[in-house]
Every structure is written in C-alpha cells, then in structure tokens.
Amino acid sequence: MNTFVLDRVKTIKTLNQIAESGLKVFDKEHFAIDNESENPDAIIVRSFNMHSLEFGDRLKAIARAGAGVNNIPVKKCTEQGIAVFNTPGANANAVKEMVLTSLMASSRNLFAGVQWTKALAGKGEDIPKLVEAGKKQFVGKEVKGKTLGVIGLGAIGALVANDALSLDMDVIGFDPFISVDTAWNLSRSVQRAMTIEQLFAEADYITVHVPLTDDTKGMFNKQTFNLMKEGVHILNFSRGELVNETDMAAALESGLVGKYITDFPNENVLKMKNAVPIPHLGASTKESEENCAFMASRQLKIFLETGNIQNSVNFPNASLPYTGKRRITAFHENIPNMVGQITQAISGYNLNIADMLNRSRGDFAYTMIDIDNKINGETVPGLIERINEIDGIVRTRVI
Template identity: 30%
Template sequence: MKVLISDSLSERGVEILKKAGLTVDVKTKLTPAQLIEEIPNYDALIIRSGTKVTKDVIAAAKNLKVVGRAGSGLDNVDLPAATKRGIVVMNTPGGNTVTTAEHSFSLLMSMARQVPQANASVKSGKWEKNKFMGMEIFNKTIGIVGIGQIGSYVAKLAQGANMTVIAYDAFLSPENAKKLGVEVVDLETLFSRADIITLHVPLTTETKHMINAAAIQKMKHGVRIINCARGGIVNETDLFDALKSGKVAAAAFDVFEKEPVDPANPLLTLDNFICTPHLGAATTEAQENVAWAIAEQVVDFLVRGVVRYAVNLPSVPADLLPKVQPYVELAEKIGAFLGQTVEGGIEKVTIEYHGEAGDLQTSPITLAAIKGLLAPILEETVNYVNAPSIAKERGIEVNEAKSSDAGNFSSLISIKVKAGGQTKVVSGSIFNKKEPRFVEIDGMSLEVVPEGHMLYLFNEDKPGVIGGLGQLLAKNQINISRMQLGRERAGGKAISVVGIDSVVSPEVLKDLKSLPHVLSVKRVKL
C-alpha cells in the first residue's frame, strides 16, 4: 500500500511506515491541483496544517482509505466529505498540549516585558533602557477562556508564577475547577477582572469574533490579550482600534484569521503587538511525538485493521456498521445540538435507548453522543477514543439506560443533560432506515432535520413571533431553508428550530433576542 506525506514530517515517522512494509512518498508543497492529480495513487495521506484536504481532493481520491493528521486540529480537512466517502480521518490529540501551553506562556512573558521590542532596539544599535518599562506578572490575575488540556496546563504555569487564575469554560464543573485550583466565572466577570486574557477555545460559530469591540469595552483598561488557539476568535479590526487607543495595552498572537498573515495587516504596524507564525506546536519534542503517533496509527489501520483516534468512525465490526452507523450519526448530532444549547457546567449525561435501538451494540452510539456533546466547546479535538476520558476528567457522569417502550416509534434515542442545575432532553429516531431526525425537545414534539446552520428559539407562544423572526432575517438577507415548531400547550412556552442558509452575525443574533416574546436564541451548526 502507498502512503503520501504532503507536509513536513519527522524522519522517525517515515521510518515507522517503511518498516511496516508500506511504500512512502514525501511530496511537500504540492499545489491544490497537483495534490488532486497525485491523490488517486495513494491509500493513505499524512498531513499537518499546510495541506487542505478539500471535497475536490476527496472526490479525486479513488483509493484513499485514511487521512492522518500529525497534530490535533482538523480545520483543513473536509470531514463530512471524507465520512461520506468512507475515508477514516484520524489525528493525534494531546501531542501538542505542553508545547502550545508553553508557547502561550512565553508570549505572555515576552509581552509583559516587551522582549521582542527591546531585542530589536538593541540590535539596531540603540540602548533605550528607559523606553521598555515592563509589568510584573506576580499577583496579577490571568483569565483563561477554555480550560481543556492546553488551558489547564497554562493554569499550572500561571500558578507556578504566583498568578491568580480565573477561568471561563461551559463544561467545567465546580468540583473539577477546585481540583485544578482555579476559580470558574462567567465570561463578563472574566473580562472585568483579568489583567491578562489568554484564549484556548476552538473556532465555532459561537466563538468567532468573541473578542470584539463590545467585549473589549467590558475589560480592564490596559488589559493584555494572548491568542494561541485559532485565528478568527478575535476581531482583528476591533483589536487594532483598542491597541491604538490604549484600552488594550498589548496583545500577542500566534494565529491569525488569514494565514499566512497579510503583510498589510494593520496589527503588524503596532509596537504593542507581537506575533509568531503559528509556532504553538513547533518544538522538536512535539513534532517527534505527533510524527511517531500518526505513523503508528496509519500502520495499525492499513496493516492490522485497527482504528485508533478516528474522529469520524467508531470501532464497530464491519458487519454491524451499516445498521449501527445511522444511530451513531443521530447520537452525535443530538449531542452536538445539546453541547451548543445547554448553559452551565455539565454534570451528568444519560443516553436512553428505546425499542429496537436497545437491541443494537450501543457502546459506539454512546461514544458518539459524548463526542458530539464535548466537541463544540473544547479546544482539543475530541474523538471516539478520548471522549470518555475527557468526560471523566471533567467530572461528567455518563449513564446508559434501555427500555422496550419507544412510544410512537419503533426505535428512539433520548439524551438527557444535566447542566447548571437544569436538565435538557432531546430525542431522535431514524426515518427511512438511514435519515436522522430529532422528534422531541424538552417534551415538545416536532420533526427536525439536523443539518447545517440553525437557530434554536425558546419563546412564549404568542402571535407575531414567527413573523418578526422572518422579517428580521429577510432584512439581513438570511434565507430560511426549513422551520420546525413545537409547544408545550397553547399560550405556553414554545420552541422553533430554524434552518438557515448562512451564518447569523452576533449583531443579528442580538436583534433576534430582543424580539417580543423571545426568551432565548442559540446558534447551532450541525
């Protein structure tokens, strides 16, 4: 079998592949057209962040069985297209945890003491000792947005420097926060209290431009901001204005919304902005670790038929996969919906199997539900292997239950999530043997096609709500693809799940929340 390595990979990884009897070609810096031309010849593709595995690449990959990412992020892989073609996509979660956390902290120190600026000054022949006044981090408050694997390690480093650590994380329970020695706060409190803010969340519809002009206004005057997570979490235009005005004293980035960064990006003109070219995972140790790991995983899959750290395929015997796969997809979509709509730290998850669903091999379905639930929030890539351990680390209790009664359906899956003192329930079934549908949300019956961009509204059952929603979306050129409604009783509480053809901006979301009789609005991407 043939393996194509299209990004630079440690020689140790190449040796592992060759020793297993695989034919290995290393062809880096291929253009998209060249990759499409080459890919039909290969059974496996190993990448880092440089190669873009688009739907066109996947369509041309006639023999491709697996894509292996040496690293955790999969922004550069079209997962739905790969899954549809039956191509396994795997990564190496955790391999970059320490190195990315250390890089974040090195940027913190460099920013606090103006090290890059002072270095450039001395090398230009100057000795401006009084120009580069620094800031001690001792006893300062650091706000960590996202306290997963990387954020947790940053917390340890900060605690070692005698900093006060506060954190925002929708999934972190108070008990687990206590173990980490951090104080969990809401986002607005973090903004108002932190001297330094560091970001460790994934780029989602909810986190895109979460640091914007409105958020910065809630921060301390002279706050410092670090982003080693994903480009796009910070609105770069708004940050530029805040750095110019002094509201933000300094910022340090390892990632940008557009990479490689445009040399004309205004941020690069500012003395109080420092940056690196996406070096978070760029240590010898980290690259050795991920190269060795992904090579071993690809060998296991191609030579031994063993799947490890797949992000789009649970471990299911081949003969059972056709029957189980629709339920795996359904459970993951229910989990993802709940992960984007619940509020507060998740304490308990119960997956209930009713009717024929209870006769299936339920373990991969439960894994898919937990993966779907955790993936929208955590900065590390969650997969079918590490989802249970991540849930356990965060103090989330996971239970299964079975019942022969599926009500009006032959089979039904219900997922209950207890979070923030409340319980939210979503139930779903399979239509036409392969099509997942949500059929009940919090006791309200409806039929939802779980795909694409959606809005989830909780509102009072009063005239005008749907009309107001439609007018506001039309005004902003957002087309409604489908709409499903449910209510507890006439005049009581009601829900609407609205499929839309484009992403709703934070400004439009704010306007939606202010409509009469609307109690809450959430953006969801499935």
C-alpha cells in the same frame, strides 16, 4: 461503500514533511510510504490545505499531525466514510511553553526592547550610554500577583493554567465543556469562572485555547473588549479568526487592549499598534513534531489493522479487542435497526458472530463485528454487497 483486501500492502501518503521517527511506526512488510500515490489508503497531513482535493476510493483515513483540522474537509470525509484523526495533546507542551514565554516577554516589553537595541548597531562605544538612557521606555510589569484568564481548558489550556500558578499568578479558567480527564489534571487552585463575562472582567491577561467554530469566530470584538480591564494583554495561539481584527486594531489604538500577542500574523496584524506578531511558532519544536507524527501514525496503523478508533473528529471512538478473526466494520447513519439489519445479513450466511461493538456520534454510527467462522478470502461471496444494500450504510470494510 467499498471493501478492501486485508493482505495487500497499505499505502500511506504524506502531504507535508512528517518526522521520520513517527513514520517508523509503519512496518515495511504491511505498509509503504508513497507520496506519489493518487489513491492511498491513508494520508498524514500537517498544514496542507486539502479542501480542493479529490479522494480515491481506497482512502480510508486522514490523520492531522496536530490538533486543528480546519485544513481538512471533514464534512466531505464523513459523507464518504473517511475517518479523520487529530493528535490532541501531542504538541501541548510546546504551545504551553510559547504561551508562557510570550506572556512574560511581552509584559516586560522584551520584544520591543531587543528590536530597539539591535538598531543601535554602529554606535560603537556610545552603546552602553544609549542603552542606559533609553531603557526607561521599555519599563514593564511583573506577572506575579496578576490574574491570568484561560479560556479553554483542554490539553494546552490546562498546562498553561497549572504552570501559571507556579509563577505566583492567580488563574481563572472558563470551559463549559471540560472533560473529566482534564478536570483530574487541573490544579484545584485554578478558579472556575461561571461565565466568560466573569473571566473578561477579572483577568489582567487572557489566553485563548478553543477551536474555531461558528460560535467562537470573532469572539474577541468591540463588545467583549468593553467588558475587560483597561490595558489587558490578550494571547492568541489558537486561531487568528477568533479575533475581530478591525475591533482589535481600534482597541489597541485607544489603549483599551494593552497588547495583542498572536501566532497568526497577517497584513492587518502587522499594522496594529502594540501587536506582537509571532511567526506561527507555537508547536514548532523538534519534540512536538515527533510527538505529533508518532501519534498520527500510530492511530492510522491501529485503524487500518483493527478498525479501532481513537481521537477521530468525525467517527466515534471505538475499541474492540482484536483477536485475529475476520472483522466487518460498517460506518452508517445513526438510525433505528441498523445493527439489526447488519447482523441479520450476516446470519443469513450461517456465520456466527463472536463479538461486536456499536458506537454513535451525532448523525452517524460505527459498528464492528467479529466473525467466529474460518473464512477464506475476505468473506463469503455476496455478504458485503448485501450489507451495502441496506439504506443508511456509508462504507464497509473487511479486516
């Protein structure tokens, strides 16, 4: 329930190496990158685990330069009125390329073949003969004409589905929560699975692109493996916990699952037969890191300067044209008469409301109010304190 002075330089802290090209969004007149700050205005993070951190009273926002936010204590941030942003789509092309590369390479046994060939070092002139004699153990299969099942048709899944069609694959997709924007970008040749069980039954290859939730944790398990084609290849570039690893190991051993390609290796995965462990390279491209850094920085800058919100995982999206007037923002519980009480408090100080916006998300809501009057300093004395006295207010800010 703190307020903040508009004109002081805002401090940005990074908890991982963030591409400099993205950080250039923050002009030096109004922002300072200070990684030693114990109480920054905003934080940009990639994979750093923030769950044990305590947050200072100045912290207004955290931006994850990537899509997943499992390393951020989102519930705690919501309770403290801290907006959490992510960058959906910024690394989508990088992950898509890795998925399709891995799909084809594993289907042709390329990884195992290269590893075997490198082990021939020292055989001298016998290497060509040994290669010809040994290559039959790596005979693979073509992906053309096979069916790819795509679970989750967000930014990454839609790109994978569309490009797999160009490989002459049949593509079937399942996503009960597909957005309108994604639907417009998805090829009409992608078949729609009415149930995930239908996708399991029809696919020769399955790639998953969903967040880790209580509902998706362990979604690949003994029961679901039994619904799939024998020898199916499963690609996991989303989260390791989507797979029950004990059940996966047994399915690989029996041949029920032919290959498990994952970007999340651990001790269990490394011991699995026919598992292809990739060292978390899905989004590891120079272009992806720059895109994520730029998008995260830009969203933070807009929020700090205008209060407008895009791609927050705990605040509602909200955009009100910023004209330079004093703006009051309030993050509060989504309960009746909150906006009425806030506007009543403002009118009690003879201030005219020029514009306003209220958006809700679940149990919380966000209100922006522009004041028409010229106000010296942050606002008239006592106004924000009066708003903060309203039951249900989590945090206010003056811009």
